[in-house]
Amino acid sequence: MDKETVLLNNGVRMPMVGLGVWQMEEGMETEKSVLWAIQAGYRLIDTATLYGNERSVGRVVRESGTPRGDIFVTTKLWPTDFSDPESAFHASLSRLGLQYVDLYLIHWPAPAMERGIWQTLERLYESKLTRAIGVSNYGVRELEELQSYAKIMPAVNQVSFSPFSYKKDVLEYCAAHGIALEAYSPLTRGRKLNNPRLGKIAVAHNKSPAQILIRWCLDHGAIAIPKSSNKQRIKENFDVFDFSLSPEEMQELDFLR
Ligand SMILES: NC(=O)c1ccc[n+]([C@@H]2O[C@H](COP(=O)([O-])OP(=O)(O)OC[C@H]3O[C@@H](n4cnc5c(N)ncnc54)[C@H](OP(=O)(O)O)[C@@H]3O)[C@@H](O)[C@H]2O)c1
Numbered sequence: 001m002d003k004e005t006v007l008l009n010n011g012v013r014m015p016m017v018g019l020g021v022w023q024m025e026e027g028m029e030t031e032k033s034v035l036w037a038i039q040a041g042y043r044l045i046d047t048a049t050l051y052g053n054e055r056s057v058g059r060v061v062r063e064s065g066t067p068r069g070d071i072f073v074t075t076k077l078w079p080t081d082f083s084d085p086e087s088a089f090h091a092s093l094s095r096l097g098l099q100y101v102d103l104y105l106i107h108w109p110a111p112a113m114e115r116g117i118w119q120t121l122e123r124l125y126e127s128k129l130t131r132a133i134g135v136s137n138y139g140v141r142e143l144e145e146l147q148s149y150a151k152i153m154p155a156v157n158q159v160s161f162s163p164f165s166y167k168k169d170v171l172e173y174c175a176a177h178g179i180a181l182e183a184y185s186p187l188t189r190g191r192k193l194n195n196p197r198l199g200k201i202a203v204a205h206n207k208s209p210a211q212i213l214i215r216w217c218l219d220h221g222a223i224a225i226p227k228s229s230n231k232q233r234i235k236e237n238f239d240v241f242d243f244s245l246s247p248e249e250m251q252e253l254d255f256l257r
Contacts, residue, residue, distance in 0.1 A: 004016055004017070004241060006180055006221075006223060008132055008155040008156065008180055009153060009155050009178040009179065009180075010131075010132055010152075010155055012102070012131050012132050012155070014044065014072055014102070014103070014132070014155075014156070014180065014223060015042070015043045015044035015072055015223070016218055016223050016224070017042065017044065017214065017218070017223070017224050017225075017226075017237070017238055017240065018042060018043075018044025018045060018046050018072070018074075018223065018224075018225040019033065019034060019037040019042050019044070019045050019046065019225065019226070019227070019228075019234065020046045020184065020225040020226060020227035021033065021034065021045065021046065021047050021051055021053055021057060021227065022048070022050075022051050022227055023051070023227070024051070024053055024056075024227070024229055025053070026052050026053040026055060026056050027056055029229050030053040030056035030057060030060075031056045031059060031060050032229070032231075033228070033229040033234065034056070034057055034060040034061070034064075035060050035064060036231045036234045036235075037234050037238075038060070038064045038066055038071070040234055040235045040238050041238055042234075042238055043066075043070055043071050043072055044071075044072040044074070044223075044225065045057055045061065045071065045072070045073055045074070046074045046158075046182075046184075046225040047073070047074065047075050047076075048075055048076035048078065048105075048107060049075065049076060049077065049078045049081065049088065049091075049092055049107075050076070050078045050107065054075060054092055054095040054096045055095045055096070055097070057073065057096060058073075058095065058096030058097040058098055059097065061073055061096070061098065062097055062098070068098070071102075072102040072103070073096065073098065073101050073102050073103075074101065074102060074103040074104075074105065075092045075096065075101055075103075075104060075105075076104070076105040076106070076107040076136060077089065077104065077105065077106050077107055077117070077121075078107050079107065079108055079110065082110050082113050082117055083113075085117050085120040085121065086120050086123075086124070089104060089120075089124055089129070089130075092104075093129065100128065100129050100130060100131065101129070101130045101131070102130070102131045102132060103130065103131065103132045103133070103134060103155070103156060104121060104124060104125075104130040104132075104133050104134075105133075105134045105135055105136045105156065105158055106118070106121070106134075106135045106136065107136050107137070108136065108137050109135070109137060109138055109142045111142075114145070114146065115149055118146060118149070118150055119151075121133040121152075122150075122151055122152045125152060132155040132156065133152065133154060133155060134154040134155045134156030134157060134158070134179070134180075134182075135154050135156075135157050135158070136157065136158040136159065136184075137158070137159060137160075138154075138157050138159070138170075139167075139169075139170060140169055140170060140173045143157065143170075143173060143174075143177070143179070147177065153177070153178065153179070154179055155179065155180060156179065156180045156181075156182050156223075157170065157174055157179050157180075157181055157182065158182040158183075158184055158225075159181065159182070159183070159184065160183075160184055160185045161181065161182075161183035161184065161185075161186060161217060161220075161222055162183065162185065162186050162187070162188050162192075162213055162216070162217070163192075163198070163213070163216060163253040163254060163255075163256040164188050164191075164192050164256060164257065165185070165188070166254055168254075171220060171221075171222070175221065180222075180223060181220075181221070181222045181223070182222065182223040182224075182225065183217040183222045183223065183224045183225065184225060186213055186214055186217050186224040186225065186226050187210050187213055187214075187226050187227075187237075188213070192256075193209045193210060193213075194209075195209070195256060197252060197253075197256060198212060198213070198253070198256065201245070201249050201252070201253070204249075205243050205245075207240075207243065208236060210226065210233070210236065210237060211236060211237070211239065211240050212245070212253075214226055214237055214240045215240050215243065215244065215245055216245060216250065216253050218240065218244075219244055219245050219250055220250075
């Protein structure tokens with residue numbers, strides 16, 4: 001179990017592989033995918049106000065038969081709600097039909113209003129309405145700025161992360177400051193899965209290119225949230241805990257473009 005979770009800087013454990021649900025339709029598509037994921041062993045679901053499918057995510061989390069406390073639910077604050085983050089959070093919670101979320105993220109940096117937004121997230125965390133708070137799409141400069149006034153440090157920074165979007169500076173900064181890096185679009189949205197060098201490494205491990213990309217995240221210590229609405233691919237993307245990449249393979253992948 002331990003290799004499948006990471007300890008956040010506030011002592012909360014977070015699964016290392018989750019299901020991303022961006023661009024899944026509210027209703028059947030989201031409900032089926034989240035249920036298949038939970039049945040396949042996933043315990044992390046990544047949604048957002050923007051995705052428009054919090055109701056479906058919440059319904060499955062409540063009704064899957066897996067205890068609520070075993071499932072880690074993330075949602076996010078979208079910029080159009082920056083003027084009233086507290087109401088936006090409660091609206092998300094109400095759409096999800098949950099008593100709390102596990103992680104609440106600022107979806108994009110908000111240079112002018114950030115301090116007030118972060119203080120609201122700190123209050124939500126202190127009220128135990130979210131078990132952890134964090135950010136998304138933050139570079140080193142934005143993280144430094146946030147850390148200059150934060151009373152509670154962000155637990156997670158969710159960024160685009162794959163060999164084709166390798167943010168080494170952000171990874172190193174997060175590692176040095178106890179912030180877990182969470183990889184979005186870990187499969188390059190499907191665009192680079194035919195890369196021949198990636199394919200060669202996949203063949204060597206008897207795994208698929210998608211599994212290699214997810215493993216590359218894990219071997220960098222990053223959480224990965226691949227999206228799929230296909231039952232077989234959902235299972236495939238979770239079957240990544242029985243191998244690891246060699247330092248040479250990691251290096252080769254780090255420099256893929
Ligand atoms: N914070 C942010 O700003 C932000 C931005 C983007 C994404 N995200 C989060 O990150 C999640 C994942 O990123 P993403 O949705 O951009 O893209 P992704 O996970 O990199 O790629 C998803 C694409 O890959 C395909 N796919 C999935 N598994 C596959 C496999 N094993 N073999 C071949 N193709 C496969 C999917 O198609 P099928 O569904 O047909 O399998 C889909 O077209 C999102 O769902 C969202 O939760 C966050």
